[in-house]
Amino acid sequence: MMATLTFYLAGVIAVIATLLAITRSNPVHAVIYLVNSFFALALLFYLLGAPLLAAWELIIYAGAIMVLFLFIIMMLKLSPSSAEKGLMATSGQWVPVVLLAVALAGCTMLLTGLDSLTARGIPRWHATPRDFGYSLFKEYALAVEIASFQLLFAAVGAFYVGRPDEPKDSRGGA
Amino acid sequence: MTEQLIMLALILIKLVLVFAVVLSMAAYLVLAERKLLARMQLRYGPNRAGPGGMIQPLADVIKLLTKEDFIPATADRGLFLLAPGLSALTALLTFAVIPFGPTLELFGQKLPMVVCDLNIGLLYFLALSSLAGYGLALGGWASNSKYSLLGSIRGLSQLISYELAMGLSVVPVVMMAKSFSLTDIVMAQAQIPFALLNPPAFLIFLISIFAESKRTPFDLPEAENELVAGFHTEYSGMRFGLFFVGEYINMVILSSMLTVLFLGGWHGPWLPGIAWFMIKVLAICFLFIWVRGSLPRLRYDQLMNFGWKVLMPLALLNVLITGACLLGMG
Numbered sequence: 001m002m003a004t005l006t007f008y009l010a011g012v013i014a015v016i017a018t019l020l021a022i023t024r025s026n027p028v029h030a031v032i033y034l035v036n037s038f039f040a041l042a043l044l045f046y047l048l049g050a051p052l053l054a055a056w057e058l059i060i061y062a063g064a065i066m067v068l069f070l071f072i073i074m075m076l077k078l079s080p081s082s083a084e085k086g087l088m089a090t091s092g093q094w095v096p097v098v099l100l101a102v103a104l105a106g107c108t109m110l111l112t113g114l115d116s117l118t119a120r121g122i123p124r125w126h127a128t129p130r131d132f133g134y135s136l137f138k139e140y141a142l143a144v145e146i147a148s149f150q151l152l153f154a155a156v157g158a159f160y161v162g163r164p165d166e167p168k169d170s171r172g173g174a
Numbered sequence: 175m176t177e178q179l180i181m182l183a184l185i186l187i188k189l190v191l192v193f194a195v196v197l198s199m200a201a202y203l204v205l206a207e208r209k210l211l212a213r214m215q216l217r218y219g220p221n222r223a224g225p226g227g228m229i230q231p232l233a234d235v236i237k238l239l240t241k242e243d244f245i246p247a248t249a250d251r252g253l254f255l256l257a258p259g260l261s262a263l264t265a266l267l268t269f270a271v272i273p274f275g276p277t278l279e280l281f282g283q284k285l286p287m288v289v290c291d292l293n294i295g296l297l298y299f300l301a302l303s304s305l306a307g308y309g310l311a312l313g314g315w316a317s318n319s320k321y322s323l324l325g326s327i328r329g330l331s332q333l334i335s336y337e338l339a340m341g342l343s344v345v346p347v348v349m350m351a352k353s354f355s356l357t358d359i360v361m362a363q364a365q366i367p368f369a370l371l372n373p374p375a376f377l378i379f380l381i382s383i384f385a386e387s388k389r390t391p392f393d394l395p396e397a398e399n400e401l402v403a404g405f406h407t408e409y410s411g412m413r414f415g416l417f418f419v420g421e422y423i424n425m426v427i428l429s430s431m432l433t434v435l436f437l438g439g440w441h442g443p444w445l446p447g448i449a450w451f452m453i454k455v456l457a458i459c460f461l462f463i464w465v466r467g468s469l470p471r472l473r474y475d476q477l478m479n480f481g482w483k484v485l486m487p488l489a490l491l492n493v494l495i496t497g498a499c500l501l502g503m504g
Contacts, residue, residue: 063304
């Protein structure tokens with residue numbers, strides 16, 4: 001009973017916080033609402049029996065990626081008084097947002113409708129770190145490797161983009 | 175029914191005790207630091223309030239509570255008020271997973287000496303430690319002042335430089351203990367502490383917690399001779415007090431983590447478990463103060479270079495070697 005109530009409360013908080021995050025004009029406030037939403041999401045994972053995922057949600061998304069966002073916002077010197085009032089997006093920018101939301105909702109409904117996908121996962125209430133690790137690195141090893149390769153490509157790409165400029169005279173102009 | 179009531183009462187007593195001990199340890203660490211630093215610099219330190227300055231922490235609290243709570247006109251009010259609380263809260267919450275003694279038998283009940291033995295205790299610590307950065311970052315940004323903002327930027331650049339190395343340095347511990355639960359990790363060190371089994375991981379973690387505690391030689395976010403007081407320049411009264419006490423609670427927490435992960439937790443000969451735990455924690459706290467009295471501050475590009483180019487590759491290599499050794503031993 002208590003768990004069910006907390007579950008729905010966290011769900012509502014996650015939705016509201018995410019909505020506030022995408023409508024704030026002040027980027028720091030948006031980041032804070034997004035972190036809030038990650039917290040609620042982590043609670044949902046925990047209540048669904050996946051404490052490991054809950055911890056990772058907080059460490060990676062709330063703890064690392066959002067901190068990086070904050071760092072960049074501060075490097076851009078956006079002070080509390082410089083933010084403008086009003087919604088972030090103009091009416092033209094709302095169209096792709098709505099399209100994306102509809103597509104996502106459709107995908108989610110399709111996926112939850114497929115029984116085989118939900119039936120194949122690990123038992124819901126036994127997702128201890130050990131079981132989760134076995135499942136991830138035995139059954140889904142290929143998917144994990146592909147995902148990590150993508151990260152490697154991204155890292156190489158970032159390294160290439162961020163390489164120091166060569167001195168101009170050695171290349172003869174251009 | 176009575177059994178459940180006794181259990182509930184024991185848990186409540188445990189909670190109150192943990193809070194009281196951690197908070198009073200933090201308060202007296204402030205005094206200990208001032209005294210020890212003074213001795214290292216050939217001074218006396220605070221010695222007016224009470225015998226030998228023993229009630230100085232109480233006097234400090236009264237002073238902080240009666241000061242004006244000042245909010246700058248251009249500050250982002252909500253976040254400005256929120257930040258100090260975040261800083262102290264994340265520090266206090268971490269103590270929930272730290273086991274400080276072997277399971278106790280009281281009134282026929284088994285009472286584990288940990289507030290909550292999560293099976294992901296170590297990850298819980300890492301999550302909260304990365305969230306602690308928000309108190310610092312938001313405090314400095316919301317103040318809307320140059321010095322505060324500079325302090326925050328330095329704090330965040332510090333956070334992203336050492337955090338990966340810290341996370342990687344505890345991976346060998348998990349590999350050796352085969353569990354994320356801190357109680358299991360302490361149990362696995364009954365024979366020999368992990369600091370002796372894996373000294374590189376111990377050293378990397380030690381350096382990382384110095385950076386995590388934002389103290390010399392990594393006190394860049396404060397840097398009082400360059401940035402006035404860094405991220406908490408604009409704070410006064412008890413809000414400054416929360417940042418301040420948060421730093422010392424953090425010191426206790428990080429010392430406890432080092433004890434649990436690498437120094438064998440409550441294990442030790444002759445004395446009872448809790449006594450060993452306290453001795454180890456206080457010894458590391460002394461090391462924190464000693465280092466502050468001895469080392470100068472790094473520049474922040476030096477810290478970032480050190481974190482990314484030295485600590486992280488070393489930690490990765492250590493994970494690899496530990497894995498190979500464990501595989502070789504079967």
